[in-house]
Structure formats: C-alpha cells, structure tokens
Amino acid sequence: MIAKVTRGADVGNLLRYLYGPGKRNEHTDPHLVAGYRHPAALEPARRADGKRDLRPLGEVLRSPLETMRRSRPTGPIWQCSLRAAPTDRHLTDDEWADVAEELMHQTGIAPRGDAEACRWIAVRHADDHIHVVATLAREDGRRPNITRDYLKARKACQIVEERYGLCRTAPADRTAAPRPSRAEMERAQRSGLEEPPRDALRRHVAAATACSDSEEAFFAELRERGLAVRLRFSVRTPGEVTGYAVAVPDYTNAGGAPIFFSGGKLAPHLTLPKLRQGWAGEAVRQPNAGSHRRPRRPRNDQEARVHACNEAARATGTAAWQMRALHDRRVRADLAAAASDVLHITADVTGNRELAKAADLYERAAREPFGRTPPVTSYGSALRATARVFAATNISWGDRRGRRRDLTVDLLFLIANLADLIDSAAEHRLAQQRSAQADVARQAAKRLRAIQREASRSTASVPPRVAETLEEGRAMARLAAEAFPVPLVDGLASAAAPTVRPSQGPSRRRDAPKR
Structure with a gap:
C-alpha cells in the first residue's frame, strides 16, 4: 500500500x-x-x-x-x-x-x-x-x-x-529519487519526449559526478554537456557557492526561461554538500588526485582505449570479489556507490539506452538509507579512478572491423563484471534487510545480462586470441559469447540516444564513424 x-x-x-x-x-x-x-x-x-x-x-x-x-x-x-x-x-x-x-x-x-x-x-x-x-x-x-x-x-x-496480508512495500528510507510530477509527464508527452527532462538531467548530473574528482571539474563537465548551470551563493559569505541547479536550454517555461532543477530535486545524493563530502574523502585517500585532472580533449589512441577498458573491467571484477570477501560495512557501502559511478560512466561512454536504464535502476540500491553519505575508502577510490580514466578516452572507432571487435569484447567483459558486482551489492542489501534496494539491484543486473545474451546470439566467428581471452577468469567464462552482430558501440549507439540531449554546446565523446 x-x-x-x-x-x-x-x-x-x-x-x-x-x-x-x-x-x-x-x-x-x-x-x-x-x-x-x-x-x-x-x-x-x-x-x-x-x-x-x-x-x-x-x-x-x-x-x-x-x-x-x-x-x-x-x-x-x-x-x-x-x-x-x-x-x-x-x-x-x-x-x-x-x-x-x-x-x-x-x-x-x-x-x-x-x-x-x-x-x-x-x-x-x-x-x-x-x-x-x-x-x-x-x-x-x-x-x-x-x-x-x-x-x-x-x-x-x-x-x-x-x-x-497485503503486498509488502519498502520503508521510507529516502533512497528513491524524486519522481516527475504529473504535469511534467504530461508536458513531456505533449512535446513528444520519451521521458521528462528531470530524469534526463539526473542521468547527466550523475554521469558528470562520476567523471569528476573536484567541484571545478564537475561544473566544467556540466557545461561541456551543454547544460545550463546556475549557482546559488551564500547570503552571509559573498562569493561562496552553496548550491547549484541545472536545466536543458530548450526546455523552457511560458516566459521562455529555462526550467532549472536543483541537485536535491534530482536525487538525494546529488546536492552540492554531499558531493563535496565525496570529493573531500577522495582527496584524503588520494592526495595527488587533484593533479590528474580529466583532459578536456579526450585521446583517440586505440591502444589507450583498450587499456582503459581492460583496467576498468579488471578493477570491477576485483571489486566484486572484495564485496563478497570483505565484511567491513564501510568498504561494502563505498564499493556499492562506486559501482553506480562505473555503470553511469559505461552507459555515458557507449550511449546505450539499456545501460542507462540499468544505471537508473541501480542508482537507488547504491544509496545509503536516509541520505547518509557512504564513507570513502581506498577500495572504492581505486574503482572510481579507473572508471574516470575510461571516461576520458574517446570511443571513436577506426575503419578496420578487427580493431572494433577487440574493444567490443573488452566492453562485454566490463559489463559482465559489473553484473557480478551489482549482484554482490544486492546480496549486501538483502543482508541489511533492505529488500527494495536488493530488488532494484537484481533488476539492474538482469538488464546487464540481457546485453550479454544478445551478444551470444551472434554466429560470427571469434579470432583465436579473443577466444583465449574469453576463457580467462570466472566472469570471462560466464560470457562465453562471440561478438555482437554489429560492433558494440555501433549497436549500442543505434539503440537509442539519450532522450533529452542539449541542443547547444560542443559534441560529446561519441564521434560516429564516417560511412
């Protein structure tokens, strides 16, 4: 009820x-x-x-x-x-x-x-x-x-x-994100949008948060995505930023002004004070993190992309093992939150709508009850660091199909390990008797495995080197897949672009191959 x-x-x-x-x-x-x-x-x-x-x-x-x-x-x-x-x-x-x-x-x-x-x-x-x-x-x-x-x-x-004896519902633990109002949904329907801008903005802000390790990088990332950003300044201390709001420039009110949503109106963990807590914790765990800023111009080197994807997949597999082997609740809470960052980055880099839906689902399972900020640990920081390197690489594919397929398989390894990590997070939430969060985590893992099943339908042959790689590790053995019918990024990008994309601002790191 x-x-x-x-x-x-x-x-x-x-x-x-x-x-x-x-x-x-x-x-x-x-x-x-x-x-x-x-x-x-x-x-x-x-x-x-x-x-x-x-x-x-x-x-x-x-x-x-x-x-x-x-x-x-x-x-x-x-x-x-x-x-x-x-x-x-x-x-x-x-x-x-x-x-x-x-x-x-x-x-x-x-x-x-x-x-x-x-x-x-x-x-x-x-x-x-x-x-x-x-x-x-x-x-x-x-x-x-x-x-x-x-x-x-x-x-x-x-x-x-x-x-x-009615259907049991979840307690009010404030882990669910605010839902769009009926007026927002009806207006989005009249405008021909597949989802209200509130949902699309939450996805953009979550991805920008995962890609950033500081406040300056976060706001720069939002503006690079073409979003309108409005800062809120302190009344007592002039010049001090106390909050922010974002808007899609094309989504305006009757007066033609953009409709802004504050971070708290998008999700409980996206307020500026809570984001600052996470960045401060990462700075303590990694004192030199500030010197490794995300490059403004992503690299296009194929080997760098493959290496970054492999590192992210390896770190995610390690995190899944740590989630099961380590019983420190602080470590598990941080790894659960870091998994959400990795999933948002993977969905953002590939442009796949199914991955974006999985990220939206899992986001609730990653949050701590009643808006508490999970403590930052070295385990979660290591996973976030590899994910940010992966986000900084530009997924733009060359002309040779063999090179495309190499990175396709690497992305499948990453998705498989993400599903394993999210399953571990679901077990953790179930042990905490937080059944609603465990359920949404299982749904997210189910969506990820659906992508793997789609990959296994291909009848294309796999090069010997790739076949050997597929046999390595438990997650790789579970894949046992050959390749997508089309290269993964081509297939993922064609599935559906994000519903509400800003019409202004520079293009993001999804340069489509010329045909």
Missing part, C-alpha cells in the same frame, strides 16, 4: 472532486467509510436533483479553524490518498475504515482515544483506494504535530500490510 500526502486550503473544492465523477469518470459510488464521527452521521444528503449537498460537511470540517488560538496554517486541509497494490484483494468498507483510523493514529492527527483531536473523514470512490481528509486544527484550538507526516504515513501502510 502506498500513501500520497498533499496540503490545500479549500476543503469545498476537494469534496466536490471526491464526490464527483472524477477527471475520467473513474469515481463510482463515492461514500464515507470512516470519520471523526460515525460515517452515517456525516454522509452528505442527496438533493432533489440527485447530487450531494456538500456544504454542511464542508462547514463542519472548517469550523475548528475559527477557534484556533494561533494563526491558521497556510495549508489547513491535509489530504492523503491510500492505494492498495493491483495484486491485493479488494478490502471491505470496514477494513478501509480501520486503515484510515490507523493512518490518523500514526500521524498524530487523530490519535485513538483523543477526544480533542482533529476532524477528519475517509471517502471511498473506487475498489482499490480511499482519500482521507483532515482539518489541521484540534478541537482545543491547538495545532496537531504533523512533523514528518509522510514517514508516519509510510509506517501506517506497513502496519496494515502486515495486518491484512
């Missing part, structure tokens, strides 16, 4: 929506199932035309606001939508009434046995969900304490899931 909490100021409009036909005529038989009094005493009467007379109910819910000892809150109407999973059975009205009472008790809006609690009602107009409406004014004239009401609502959902 999931809960969505909103605040408003007009209870009349809300009641008209709840008792109305809905935006798509999806409301059937709206009626009260629970409230601060018996539902039969609160149910709106029907008028001669068959419609509900909602004014008495609205006045009853508003009346406590007139007796508040302090000024009334900006949004005095609290509303929560509770929806069961599609696989759950349909609850009865009495069961939904118990769910609503549990919600009111856990949030502190109307605790059980409190005669001076807030007034509230629960409306059911569909089989799978109800709407709970409450006025944030107690009968004694005080305000209720609704601090962290969303987390309390999440706890209430878990309680009723266990009570009625």
Whole structure:
C-alpha cells in the first residue's frame, strides 16, 4: 500500500472532486467509510436533483479553524490518498475504515482515544483506494504535530500490510529519487519526449559526478554537456557557492526561461554538500588526485582505449570479489556507490539506452538509507579512478572491423563484471534487510545480462586470441559469447540516444564513424 500526502486550503473544492465523477469518470459510488464521527452521521444528503449537498460537511470540517488560538496554517486541509497494490484483494468498507483510523493514529492527527483531536473523514470512490481528509486544527484550538507526516504515513501502510496480508512495500528510507510530477509527464508527452527532462538531467548530473574528482571539474563537465548551470551563493559569505541547479536550454517555461532543477530535486545524493563530502574523502585517500585532472580533449589512441577498458573491467571484477570477501560495512557501502559511478560512466561512454536504464535502476540500491553519505575508502577510490580514466578516452572507432571487435569484447567483459558486482551489492542489501534496494539491484543486473545474451546470439566467428581471452577468469567464462552482430558501440549507439540531449554546446565523446 502506498500513501500520497498533499496540503490545500479549500476543503469545498476537494469534496466536490471526491464526490464527483472524477477527471475520467473513474469515481463510482463515492461514500464515507470512516470519520471523526460515525460515517452515517456525516454522509452528505442527496438533493432533489440527485447530487450531494456538500456544504454542511464542508462547514463542519472548517469550523475548528475559527477557534484556533494561533494563526491558521497556510495549508489547513491535509489530504492523503491510500492505494492498495493491483495484486491485493479488494478490502471491505470496514477494513478501509480501520486503515484510515490507523493512518490518523500514526500521524498524530487523530490519535485513538483523543477526544480533542482533529476532524477528519475517509471517502471511498473506487475498489482499490480511499482519500482521507483532515482539518489541521484540534478541537482545543491547538495545532496537531504533523512533523514528518509522510514517514508516519509510510509506517501506517506497513502496519496494515502486515495486518491484512497485503503486498509488502519498502520503508521510507529516502533512497528513491524524486519522481516527475504529473504535469511534467504530461508536458513531456505533449512535446513528444520519451521521458521528462528531470530524469534526463539526473542521468547527466550523475554521469558528470562520476567523471569528476573536484567541484571545478564537475561544473566544467556540466557545461561541456551543454547544460545550463546556475549557482546559488551564500547570503552571509559573498562569493561562496552553496548550491547549484541545472536545466536543458530548450526546455523552457511560458516566459521562455529555462526550467532549472536543483541537485536535491534530482536525487538525494546529488546536492552540492554531499558531493563535496565525496570529493573531500577522495582527496584524503588520494592526495595527488587533484593533479590528474580529466583532459578536456579526450585521446583517440586505440591502444589507450583498450587499456582503459581492460583496467576498468579488471578493477570491477576485483571489486566484486572484495564485496563478497570483505565484511567491513564501510568498504561494502563505498564499493556499492562506486559501482553506480562505473555503470553511469559505461552507459555515458557507449550511449546505450539499456545501460542507462540499468544505471537508473541501480542508482537507488547504491544509496545509503536516509541520505547518509557512504564513507570513502581506498577500495572504492581505486574503482572510481579507473572508471574516470575510461571516461576520458574517446570511443571513436577506426575503419578496420578487427580493431572494433577487440574493444567490443573488452566492453562485454566490463559489463559482465559489473553484473557480478551489482549482484554482490544486492546480496549486501538483502543482508541489511533492505529488500527494495536488493530488488532494484537484481533488476539492474538482469538488464546487464540481457546485453550479454544478445551478444551470444551472434554466429560470427571469434579470432583465436579473443577466444583465449574469453576463457580467462570466472566472469570471462560466464560470457562465453562471440561478438555482437554489429560492433558494440555501433549497436549500442543505434539503440537509442539519450532522450533529452542539449541542443547547444560542443559534441560529446561519441564521434560516429564516417560511412
């Protein structure tokens, strides 16, 4: 069961929506199932035309606001939508009434046995969900304490899931990224975009973070990608940067100005203070890291590309072994976060949409609960360092197919080891009893292995040297694949380019081969 909490100021409009036909005529038989009094005493009467007379109910819910000892809150109407999973059975009205009472008790809006609690009602107009409406004014004239009401609502959902044997959902550990609003999704659909710009920006910022080892390199990377960057400066200390926001130049509001999203609006770990913690930890682990800046012009040397890809694959395989062999929770947390950086870089370098989806999935599993920043260790720093070298190489292919195939196989080794590392991270999250993070990690590993299965369908022969390399190591043996039907980068790049790519700025390191 999931809960969505909103605040408003007009209870009349809300009641008209709840008792109305809905935006798509999806409301059937709206009626009260629970409230601060018996539902039969609160149910709106029907008028001669068959419609509900909602004014008495609205006045009853508003009346406590007139007796508040302090000024009334900006949004005095609290509303929560509770929806069961599609696989759950349909609850009865009495069961939904118990769910609503549990919600009111856990949030502190109307605790059980409190005669001076807030007034509230629960409306059911569909089989799978109800709407709970409450006025944030107690009968004694005080305000209720609704601090962290969303987390309390999440706890209430878990309680009723266990009570009625419903589908279990994840706790509110703040590892999920903010989802695009309905307005964003509808606007993206009208504009012909496959995804809202918020999702594309989160992917760009995550890749830029993985490619950078300092604040200056991070902002330079964002601008190189053609994104509009806006810095937020401190009021107390002029010139001190306290935050940032990014935008796609072509995605504008009605006035023609770009729509910016701050790092915190994209993902919990992308705020500037948390990014600075990671960079500071890396600087301590690698004192000379600042002297090895990412070159602004990537190298095009084929041997350098192959070497960088091999090093990244080797480091990723080592990290998978370390994740299983080492039992230090600090090391495991850092390796799980570093795996996300490697996956974002691999998706960004190849331009493959399936890898990008896997990176988006795994990103939640890599985060520590409640927004904690994982400690930086030498193990994670070593993995990130090899990934940044890989990001600095330009994947632009020559004309000879044999040279292309060499790097294709190397990329497959890297993807195989990434799947192994992510599986290890899933086991780590499962041991922590964080089933939601373990599930998304398994889904990401499944997507990576789907790429390997696609590679095994090819009937093209493999050169002897490549066949020998495939037999080396456990991850290589698991591949046992020949080659992609087309070179990996050609195939990956043709799958789908990133959904929202800036139209301005220099081109990124994906120069397509001339035909």
